[in-house]
Amino acid sequence: MTTIDIDRPLLEQNDSDAAALRRRFDRQRVFVVNLMSSPGSGKTALLEATLRHLLASGRPAAALVGDLATDNDARRLARSGAPVQQLVTGQACHLEAKRIEQALAGWNLEGLEFLFIENVGNLVCPAEFDLGEARRVVLLSVTEGEDKPLKYPPIFLAADAVLLTKIDLAAAVEFDRPAATAAVQAVAPQATLLTTSVREPGGADGWFQWLLTERSRWLAATSPASPLRPDAHSHE
Amino acid sequence: MTTIDIDRPLLEQNDSDAAALRRRFDRQRVFVVNLMSSPGSGKTALLEATLRHLLASGRPAAALVGDLATDNDARRLARSGAPVQQLVTGQACHLEAKRIEQALAGWNLEGLEFLFIENVGNLVCPAEFDLGEARRVVLLSVTEGEDKPLKYPPIFLAADAVLLTKIDLAAAVEFDRPAATAAVQAVAPQATLLTTSVREPGGADGWFQWLLTERSRWLAATSPASPLRPDAHSHE
Numbered sequence: 411m412t413t414i415d416i417d418r419p420l421l422e423q424n425d426s427d428a429a430a431l432r433r434r435f436d437r438q439r440v441f442v443v444n445l446m447s448s449p450g451s452g453k454t455a456l457l458e459a460t461l462r463h464l465l466a467s468g469r470p471a472a473a474l475v476g477d478l479a480t481d482n483d484a485r486r487l488a489r490s491g492a493p494v495q496q497l498v499t500g501q502a503c504h505l506e507a508k509r510i511e512q513a514l515a516g517w518n519l520e521g522l523e524f525l526f527i528e529n530v531g532n533l534v535c536p537a538e539f540d541l542g543e544a545r546r547v548v549l550l551s552v553t554e555g556e557d558k559p560l561k562y563p564p565i566f567l568a569a570d571a572v573l574l575t576k577i578d579l580a581a582a583v584e585f586d587r588p589a590a591t592a593a594v595q596a597v598a599p600q601a602t603l604l605t606t607s608v609r610e611p612g613g614a615d616g617w618f619q620w621l622l623t624e625r626s627r628w629l630a631a632t633s634p635a636s637p638l639r640p641d642a643h644s645h646e
Numbered sequence: 647m648t649t650i651d652i653d654r655p656l657l658e659q660n661d662s663d664a665a666a667l668r669r670r671f672d673r674q675r676v677f678v679v680n681l682m683s684s685p686g687s688g689k690t691a692l693l694e695a696t697l698r699h700l701l702a703s704g705r706p707a708a709a710l711v712g713d714l715a716t717d718n719d720a721r722r723l724a725r726s727g728a729p730v731q732q733l734v735t736g737q738a739c740h741l742e743a744k745r746i747e748q749a750l751a752g753w754n755l756e757g758l759e760f761l762f763i764e765n766v767g768n769l770v771c772p773a774e775f776d777l778g779e780a781r782r783v784v785l786l787s788v789t790e791g792e793d794k795p796l797k798y799p800p801i802f803l804a805a806d807a808v809l810l811t812k813i814d815l816a817a818a819v820e821f822d823r824p825a826a827t828a829a830v831q832a833v834a835p836q837a838t839l840l841t842t843s844v845r846e847p848g849g850a851d852g853w854f855q856w857l858l859t860e861r862s863r864w865l866a867a868t869s870p871a872s873p874l875r876p877d878a879h880s881h882e
Contacts, residue, residue: 448684449769449798450790477797478770501800503739503770531798532770533685534714534739553789553812553819554686561713562685562767564737576789582818 424539427507431542436632438519441625442527444541446565447549448558449531452575452608454483456549456617457528459608461490463618464524471524474513476505478530487528493517503535510541523625533558537565544628545570548601552580556590559597566598571620578607660775663743667778672868674755677861678763680777682801683785684794685767688811688844690719692785692853693764695844697726699854700760707760710749712741714766723764729753739771746777759861769794773801780864781806784837788816792826795833802834807856814843 435442445453457473464471472493475483484496495513497505510527519525527543529536548569550558553576559566566572572594580587594603604620607613630636671678681689693709700707708729711719720732731749733741746763755761763779765772784805786794789812795802802808808830816823830839840856843849866872 448686448767449794450684450686450787479799480793480796482793482797501770501774503768530770531684532739532768534737534766534768535771538737551686551789553787553815557716557718558685560716561718563715579789579815579818582815 421538424507427511428540428542431507431511432544434519435525435542435544438522439629440519440522440525441545441621441628442525442541442543443621444527444529444536444543444546445549446529446533446536446546446569447531447551447575448533448554451531451549451551451554452606453528453531453549454486455608456573456575456606456614457526458487458490459614460526460618460621461487461492463614464621465491469523470521471526472517472522473526473528474505474510475528476509476530478502483528499530502530503532504530504539505536505541506539507541524621533562533565537568544632545624547571547573548598549573549575550590550594551576552585552590553583556586557593559593563597566594566601569598569601570624571602571604572598573617574603574605576607577605578609578613657774660743663747664776664778667743667747668780671755671761671778671780674758675865676755676758676761677781677857677864678761678777678779679857680763680765680772680779680782681785682765682769682772682782683767683787683811684769684790687767687785687787687790688842689764689767689785690722691844692809692811692842692850693762694723694726695850696762696854696857697723697728699850700857701727705759706757707762708753708758709762709764710741710746711764712745712766714738719764735766738766739768740766740775741772741777742775743777760857769798769801773804780868781860783807783809784834785809785811786826786830787812788821788826789819792822793829795829799833802830802837805834805837806860807838807840808834809853810839810841812843813841814845814849 447453461471473487474495476497476499478499481496484494487494527541546569548565604616606617683689697707709723710731712733712735714735717732720730723730763777782805784801840852842853
């Protein structure tokens, strides 16, 4: 089978574009999170709740959202009051760094604490495309089946966190949580495993806390004075 | 954005391979159904129930099942007693006709009434790849959200049927059925809209009936004597 998603020159160009984006995000102190999942795993619902929570906490946040067609998600997310831009991809099953760069051309990122990129709903294609993000998060709803990490490993391999979403539906779908946990740990032992529900009060608190903690870590690691920063002594 | 899935020579080669497969299926009177959906929409559960039903009705049926990794689905489907083969695609987000041809190389299709191809779980990539099937079916679970046809139109455009699966969960997820119906009709007016549940007795009867009816229509249309058959007078 031809693996058409692995087009080397395309990926190398994307890696280069993503590296430039990452330098910009580092300089402007914007913590960027790339949200990936199947269609219908609850990315938009969680992101809407997240934007509301962050804005209510006085933390400026914005979002870019990718879909093949429609601006339904951007309109939905804009209800939070956060700046949101829809990226319509036509036939493309993922976002690319160049597209993020173009979308942000007119944006002033100064003062923004969080930028979320809601990728195209797809458990395969987005895996290979670095968008300059600080953290990669994969959502998996309890309605999708426990063995998805085993069946779609590439996207889980580089995840910083895996969110089991719609946990309020676990009983209705007879979700086998130990099996799902084992599948995530087998494929993505590096990832923090969190559960979320946007329908239960406090159901996303662990996720909100993770975002704040990871942003603090990232700020420390990318500080111009940090010994952890790879280019701390460059003059770029 | 580069639309990497639209690689013209690759698609033309696939179309040619698919046409050869379709001639073979026509000659051998095997009704082939290509099942497509997001990961976790319930393709495997519905297919397992379908194979059991057809075999119990004395109708020979078999399945090919695509996944990036594991043979979990093939093992699950084989419990039905039907011949099943797993196609592992590695990084590829869809199946191609050449891969189907290779998988069937050792198979004797004579006497088989139904062959199901469970595509890789993906609501984008499989749309462009003809597999020689007689019918294309897209599954959409009620947990995925009502507007998916609007947001992922290409795969719905050529669907012969759209199945709203896991209908037993409709109340738990506050599924808005009129909105989903309107979205399907807006994008895929040509498709028959069916609901299924593999957890409710008789919950897939409409789907089983559709399969029998469509197979009869296809048999009539592809009969060597049929005036509907495009190549009825060729000597290929």
